[in-house]
Amino acid sequence: MYVVLLKFSEKRAEAGRLMDGHRAWLQKGFEEGVFLMAGSLQPKAGGAILAHGTSPEALRRRVEEDPLVAEDVVRAEILEIDPSRTDPRLAFLAA
Known part of the structure; x- marks a missing residue:
């Protein structure tokens, strides 16, 4: 699982x-x-994405295709998370 800032x-x-x-x-x-x-990241600091399955x-490569990233309007940071505990509603993330 990933968080993209x-x-x-x-x-x-x-x-x-x-x-x-x-x-x-x-x-x-x-x-x-x-x-x-x-x-959106508040207060109006940019955005965040939760991603998985990649x-x-x-x-x-996908993030670099974002026009905001490609034009250097936002700078991307990708954080990888290895879930060890989840709420049952998010169990698919730990698989």
């Missing part, structure tokens, strides 16, 4: 023109079953 760079003002592409990129991640959750290398 997308933190705004000094180019934050350019985010608006890339949001349609970013949303399409997110949608593709959900449709392909890799993204489980996406949301390799670190494949996720890194």
Whole structure:
């Protein structure tokens, strides 16, 4: 399981023109079953994604395809988590 942090760079003002592409990129991640959750970092610091079912290398390549990352509007940090205990509703993450 992975947490992807997308933190705004000094180019934050350019985010608006890339949001349609970013949303399409997110949608593709959900449709392909890799993204489980996406949301905003508060207060307006960027975004975060919960991902699973992929390799670190494949996720890194996927993240690099995000228009916000490609244009250096956000900087990505990928954290890998090896779940050892979950709520029963999230047991699939430990498999």
